[in-house]
Amino acid sequence: MTSVGLYHFLVLSSLLFSLGIFGIITRKNAVMVLMGLELILNSANINFIAFARFGNFGFNGQMIALFVIILAAAEAAIALAIVLNIYKNFATVNVDEIDKLRE
Amino acid sequence: MNLYDIFFYTFAAITLISAFFVVFTKNIVHAAFNLMLTFFGVAGIYILLAADFIAIVQIIIYVGGILILILFGVMLTNKITDISLKSDASFIIPASISVGLFAGMLIATLLNTEWKSFEHGQPIPTLSNLGILLMNEYLLVFEILGVLLLIALIGAAMIARKEKA
Numbered sequence: 001m002t003s004v005g006l007y008h009f010l011v012l013s014s015l016l017f018s019l020g021i022f023g024i025i026t027r028k029n030a031v032m033v034l035m036g037l038e039l040i041l042n043s044a045n046i047n048f049i050a051f052a053r054f055g056n057f058g059f060n061g062q063m064i065a066l067f068v069i070i071l072a073a074a075e076a077a078i079a080l081a082i083v084l085n086i087y088k089n090f091a092t093v094n095v096d097e098i099d100k101l102r103e
Numbered sequence: 104m105n106l107y108d109i110f111f112y113t114f115a116a117i118t119l120i121s122a123f124f125v126v127f128t129k130n131i132v133h134a135a136f137n138l139m140l141t142f143f144g145v146a147g148i149y150i151l152l153a154a155d156f157i158a159i160v161q162i163i164i165y166v167g168g169i170l171i172l173i174l175f176g177v178m179l180t181n182k183i184t185d186i187s188l189k190s191d192a193s194f195i196i197p198a199s200i201s202v203g204l205f206a207g208m209l210i211a212t213l214l215n216t217e218w219k220s221f222e223h224g225q226p227i228p229t230l231s232n233l234g235i236l237l238m239n240e241y242l243l244v245f246e247i248l249g250v251l252l253l254i255a256l257i258g259a260a261m262i263a264r265k266e267k268a
Contacts, residue, residue, distance in 0.1 A: 004111045006220045009152065010213045012115050016122055016145075018206035023126040025202070026192040031131060031176045035138050038169065039122055042145045045157075053152040054220045059232050062154050063241055066233070069157075069164050070248050074255035076169045080176040081263035087180040096193070 009050035016043035028094040030083045034076065041072045111151055118144030131177050135170065142166050153226030156233055 016039055023036030045065045052061025087093050090100075121140035128134050142165040149158035237245050 003105070004108045006218055007214060008111060008115075009148070010218075011210055012118065012148070014206060014209040014213060015119055018202050018209070019119070019122045019126050021205065022198055022202045025198040026126075026194055028193060029131060031173060031180065032134060034173060034176070035125055035134060038138065038165070038173075039125065039141065042141070042165075045161075046145065046148055046152075049149055049152045049154045049157060052154070053223065053226075054218075056219070056221050059229065059236055062157055062229060062233060063236055065154070065157050066160060067244065067248060069160055070252065073164055073168055074252055076172050077255055077259040078262070080172050081259040083176055084179055084263045093180045 006050060006054040009046060009054075013043040013046040013050070016040075016046070028096055030086065030093040030095050031080075033095060034079055034083075038072065038076070041068060044068060107151065110147070114144045114147035114151065117141075118148065131181065132174075135174050135177055138173070139166055139170050142170065153223075154229060156230050 020036045020039030020043065023039065024033050027033055027036065045068050048061045048065040048068070051057065052059065052065075055061070083093055086098060090098055092098070118141055121137040121144065124137040125134045125141060128137065142161060146158040146161040146165075149155075149161060
């Protein structure tokens with residue numbers, strides 16, 4: 001068994017990415033879709049930081065990962081507000097039942 | 104197999120197993136709490152990659168902020184006494200096949216690429232370097248992100264509010 005290196009982190013992040021995609025595809029609840037999205041953002045961050053450690057880019061990779069975390073926070077706040085509004089109007093948050101643009 | 108490898112496999116197992124439960128469990132609340140374990144595992148991976156500040160930020164913002172928001176979303180959009188707390192899934196088999204193929208393709212591509220890997224030796228402290236970068240090269244991005252967070256907060260409060268003014 002080889003010592004842990006760049007490839008191990010890349011394989012881990014791609015497995016996490018695939019799990020996130022699977023969650024987004026299969027789940028009907030909008031909050032669960034959001035959780036899949038967070039998994040995908042985390043896997044992208046692992047890639048950025050792995051290349052910051054093993055590549056020759058200095059601290060730029062860690063910087064981008066920091067910005068991704070900030071954008072994820074903003075995205076979660078907006079998305080939860082939209083989900084609450086949808087629940088108020090439709091009394092459900094299943095994304096396959098929300099198919100009206102206006103009442 | 105040294106200590107670093109043992110820690111890597113431990114954190115990777117925590118991350119992947121809890122992410123698996125996030126995707127496959129029927130109960131949304133269980134999924135949210137498994138998501139917390141995933142975030143902790145990813146924070147451990149960041150520490151192994153010598154990104155101590157990012158790991159702390161991950162725990163503070165993801166576990167302390169985003170996960171709480173998601174839990175509020177779960178509690179406000181599902182009646183706890185109702186059976187609708189269960190979230191059903193669709194397209195399980197086609198999704199499994201296509202995502203499995205996608206993951207295999209991704210990993211095969213990754214493993215067959217000759218990434219240039221540099222040996223950096225002992226990790227150096229990141230906090231002062233990140234602060235200097237943030238105040239010099241990334242100053243504009245930093246300011247724009249501050250404005251963006253303000254807009255996002257105001258917008259979220261506007262959207263989620265009860266009645267229109």
